[in-house]
Amino acid sequence: MQYWNSTYECMSREEMRKVQSERLSNIVKKIYHNVPFYRAKMQKKGIEPGDIKSVDDLKNLPFTYKQDLRDNYPYGLFAVPTSEIVRIHASSGTTGKQTVVGYTRRDLDTWAEVIARTLTCAGASKESFIQVAYGYGLFTGGLGVHYGAERIGASVIPISGGNTSRQLQIMKDFGTTHLACTPSYALYLAEELEEAGFKKGDLKLKAGVFGAEPWSANMRNEIEERLGILAIDIYGLSEVIGPGVASECPCKCGMHIPEDHFIPEIINPETEEVLSPGEKGEIVFTTITKEGLPLIRYRTRDLSVLNYDVCECGRTSVRMSKVSGRTDDMLIIRGVNVFPSQIESVLLEIGETAPHYLLVVDRVDNLDILEIQVEMTPGLFSDEVKKLEEIEGKIKKGIESTLGINAKIRLVEPKSIERSEGKAKRVIDKRKI
Amino acid sequence: MLVKQISVFLENKSGRLAEVTKSLGNEGIDISALSIADTTDFGILRLIVNQPEKAEKVLKENGFTVSSTNVIAIEVEDKPGGLAVALDVLESESIGIEYMYAFIGKSEEKALVILRVEDSQKAIEVLNNKNIKVIPSKEVYEL
Ligand SMILES: [Zn+2]
Numbered sequence: 001m002q003y004w005n006s007t008y009e010c011m012s013r014e015e016m017r018k019v020q021s022e023r024l025s026n027i028v029k030k031i032y033h034n035v036p037f038y039r040a041k042m043q044k045k046g047i048e049p050g051d052i053k054s055v056d057d058l059k060n061l062p063f064t065y066k067q068d069l070r071d072n073y074p075y076g077l078f079a080v081p082t083s084e085i086v087r088i089h090a091s092s093g094t095t096g097k098q099t100v101v102g103y104t105r106r107d108l109d110t111w112a113e114v115i116a117r118t119l120t121c122a123g124a125s126k127e128s129f130i131q132v133a134y135g136y137g138l139f140t141g142g143l144g145v146h147y148g149a150e151r152i153g154a155s156v157i158p159i160s161g162g163n164t165s166r167q168l169q170i171m172k173d174f175g176t177t178h179l180a181c182t183p184s185y186a187l188y189l190a191e192e193l194e195e196a197g198f199k200k201g202d203l204k205l206k207a208g209v210f211g212a213e214p215w216s217a218n219m220r221n222e223i224e225e226r227l228g229i230l231a232i233d234i235y236g237l238s239e240v241i242g243p244g245v246a247s248e249c250p251c252k253c254g255m256h257i258p259e260d261h262f263i264p265e266i267i268n269p270e271t272e273e274v275l276s277p278g279e280k281g282e283i284v285f286t287t288i289t290k291e292g293l294p295l296i297r298y299r300t301r302d303l304s305v306l307n308y309d310v311c312e313c314g315r316t317s318v319r320m321s322k323v324s325g326r327t328d329d330m331l332i333i334r335g336v337n338v339f340p341s342q343i344e345s346v347l348l349e350i351g352e353t354a355p356h357y358l359l360v361v362d363r364v365d366n367l368d369i370l371e372i373q374v375e376m377t378p379g380l381f382s383d384e385v386k387k388l389e390e391i392e393g394k395i396k397k398g399i400e401s402t403l404g405i406n407a408k409i410r411l412v413e414p415k416s417i418e419r420s421e422g423k424a425k426r427v428i429d430k431r432k433i
Numbered sequence: 434m435l436v437k438q439i440s441v442f443l444e445n446k447s448g449r450l451a452e453v454t455k456s457l458g459n460e461g462i463d464i465s466a467l468s469i470a471d472t473t474d475f476g477i478l479r480l481i482v483n484q485p486e487k488a489e490k491v492l493k494e495n496g497f498t499v500s501s502t503n504v505i506a507i508e509v510e511d512k513p514g515g516l517a518v519a520l521d522v523l524e525s526e527s528i529g530i531e532y533m534y535a536f537i538g539k540s541e542e543k544a545l546v547i548l549r550v551e552d553s554q555k556a557i558e559v560l561n562n563k564n565i566k567v568i569p570s571k572e573v574y575e576l
Pocket of ligand 1: 248
């Protein structure tokens with residue numbers, strides 16, 4: 001097994017806690033003195049920098065929200081003078097104002113380091129040819145992967161996104177061994193390759209690092225199968241650093257987090273209490289080495305689970321599970337927290353792929369009612385009413401056992417649930433509360 | 434002997450059935466029998482048409498969820514107890530019937546019934562043995 005930085009990637013838990021504690025108390029001092037926003041927040045909670053001595057004190061610090069970045073647009077949360085900033089990226093965000101992130105020279109160095117670990121996880125080395133098909137520009141994907149690829153000494157092909165026929169030609173002629181792009185683009189490339197008459201054997205492609213959008217296990221299988229490669233899932237957030245926040249190793253059993261740079265916590269998004277390893281909740285990050293835009297307990301709104309067991313690959317760093325949903329989608333139905341992702345997992349059990357669905361919540365006679373509309377698929381369809389009613393019953397039972405609530409299941413025709421560009425609309429809440 | 438039946442998933446809302454028949458009509462496909470099994474929310478439209486493969490393709494292209502199933506068509510006396518004879522035969526051989534529906538043929542004295550059974554081959558055999566007429570698929574498509 002190759003590691004990029006075995007000192008940190010395979011460090012004992014005890015040592016890692018020491019590193020984190022020291023770095024955390026330093027960063028808290030810095031932000032307290034340099035960022036008025038953080039100082040005010042800490043003062044309001046009655047915390048002084050000296051109170052944060054170890055990672056155990058992390059839970060006492062206030063949270064930071066995406067809205068805080070927007071409120072302080074563009075540079076209000078930077079912890080250094082802009083003369084120290086050497087790079088600016090921005091995320092357009094699907095809703096509202098964009099968020100701006102600034103990097104010092106050392107931040108770029110940290111970024112290249114974490115990406116170097118990611119690419120090494122995917123088996124890349126200085127012998128590799130890495131085709132970066134993430135967009136270059138304000139988006140963190142392209143340039144983020146680029147500098148990490150240079151760091152490991154690979155030959156970088158900075159082709160950026162789009163121009164599919166050129167991507168394919170270069171992949172073949174330049175002997176690309178590693179591909180970095182979104183999973184949906186990887187699948188598109190696979191289709192186009194077949195269309196253009198290329199065979200798996202014509203390429204030297206070995207692995208890909210795919211992220212920046214949600215994708216399913218089925219999609220991974222399809223990419224691996226059709227391109228004949230190892231498909232590695234990566235996780236990133238521009239606010240935290242960009243790509244490089246977490247990455248799978250070849251064991252594909254959770255994404256390793258470079259904990260010497262980013263400390264994760266899982267919290268209950270409602271009560272905000274910190275949950276134990278293995279419990280599912282919102283993943284929150286604290287950056288402990290970043291200089292330009294340090295973030296304290298940044299609320300990602302992404303749902304995940306942490307696993308501190310030593311991985312089969314030998315890395316000791318904590319692993320986060322694939323993001324299974326967003327807290328912003330959370331519904332409270334009869335006092336129960338319901339995430340559309342939980343419904344999705346029930347639906348996945350009845351078919352090979354989860355059908356499209358829509359949750360309709362209403363309140364009748366002071367009682368919340370949940371209707372789940374499920375689009376019919378050829379795989380579920382039968383000419384017998386009995387069989388379709390069995391499917392409805394199975395979904396209903398699955399929902400009841402996972403969520404403890406009674407839902408009405410309604411099978412609907414394909415394409416009858418509205419599709420939107422990118423993020424699917426999963427919920428209609430008709431309650432007037 | 435097996436007849437290909439096309440089943441279509443429909444939500445219970447107005448106009449959907451008309452869209453199915455229109456899609457088929459536009460392609461010159463004739464419907465010889467039709468039945469709907471429905472619940473409060475959805476229905477399954479079952480069709481016997483003259484060109485089942487083409488019908489399946491056309492409906493899929495029009496965004497419907499479609500499947501095809503083998504059924505058998507029998508001819509029974511159009512008088513009280515006519516159908517009971519056939520059903521008794523199947524029951525005595527323990528062949529379960531999932532569903533059935535009748536449709537009008539050309540002859541006035543005979544009624545035609547579509548049967549969806551667990552084991553179509555065996556059903557055809559026992560019906561033939563008892564001299565109940567199983568209509569060949571080709572004839573059914575041309576009704
Ligand atoms: Zn591992």
